[in-house]
Amino acid sequence: MFAEFLQYILAGLTSGAIYALAGLGFAIIYNASHVINFAQGEFIMIGGMATSTLVAAGVPLPLAAVLAVLVTMAVGMALEKFAVEPARGAEVVTIIIITIGASIFLRGAAQIIWDKEFHSLPAFSGETPILVLGATLMPQSVWVVAVAMVIIAALWWFFNRTLFGKAMLAVSFNREAAQLMGIGVKKVLLVSFALSALLGAAGGIVMTPITFTNYEAGIMLGLKGFSAAVLGGLGNGMGAIVGGLTVGIAEALAAGYLSSAYKDAIAFVIILFVLFFMPSGLFGKKGTDRV
């Protein structure tokens, strides 16, 4: 009974860690530009697909992972440079629609570059399950959670301990005052897309041995990351992490105790619940304006 419950929680934490990374990706771009980047899920897909291809071509896994992250970051920066930046000055909604278009484009490109098949990776350190109080934990799940934790810690350091990180925060708090300090808003936007791509790609790589990936795997993952970000309060880093883990665990519990058919619906039920009853999310600022 308890072992079963623990099993669901472990599964939930694993997928929740990926949603948290995707949610952070949404938060970083949202903070820099108030744009919701619906191509976030495609970053996850590209990370996994590229690593899988490189490993199949004989590149050692660690090198393949690094290369895949770099490729994804380049895609993220190209997206900013060629699709988002030319639309500067347009309404935020327009730019959001551009990102939806970009996500469709990236899926189409992935289908041409790769194919429609599922791709996989070998587990990083074997497939011998670890027994935890009667539940089984796959070593790859440990990888997922550990990588997520390392990335979150590195992000915390970047935003709290480096001048450029603080400059990115300053842009999100007060864009015009940041410009008056000489902070280049264009550069901040470019770095925010690169960082979000890094987060997505890293998540996509560590989860591929568990879930496999294909050209359209990013749709669901992106939407779940989005619901994590909305649940936590858009733009709030802590919120995205808590939101991601909550969505992951809720999904795993629903799959275990209700029916696995409802698994994917949970994230959307959460979005609707949040939008109806607490539009600013768990940690978000209340949407009031001082007049």
Add this chain to the structure above:
Amino acid sequence: MLEINGLVSHYGRIQALKGIDLAIAEGELVALVGANGAGKTTLLRCLSGVQPVTGGGIRFEGADLTRLPAERRVQLGIAQVPEGRQVFGPLSVEDNLRLGAYRRKGPDVAADLDRMYAMFPILKEKRALPAGTLSGGQQQMLAIARALMSHPRLLLLDEPSMGLAPLLVAEIFATIQALKDSGTTIFLVEQNAYAALAIADRGYVLETGTVVMHAAGADLLADQRVKEAYLGI
């Protein structure tokens, strides 16, 4: 040092500046006074590069600024203390100051921090607190100190006395006077025309996007029309 020729700027289809001519020499304190909506803030925003210029030009030490991005102007030595202070509320006081020095990372930033703390001791006391928790007057001091962290040669001040208690207003103006005495060129935009003109070398009066008067600060203070319109005498 700064030359503005026929500067025009629009908000959408509304013309906010209708051809401004204005000049500031090195070491001067020049005041720009005028009513709400005259275009004072718009002019400063054009100078800092955060408001598009639709006509005319701006030259700073001989170089054409008109199309230069905002961040490059900070590098050239133009810093602005914006209207309403605009400190980064959730960031600490010290982080706000460090961001002021964003364009010139270097070992002397620490020395500048000490200099600012000596000038505004209250900021040192509160350096670890979020800037949003400071009072209005303290935020104004922070906004000025933050701009000074970039080592500006031209300091643009937008309504530094707005919303402050009279005692604090006096303190802010004393600070501005001290900055001028130390050699910083200052362009001061104020609705508090009396206080601004009293410390200014020269003053400009702006009305609905046009300069209507231009004279030495003391002469404007004595001018009958200025007295009636802006000093309430």
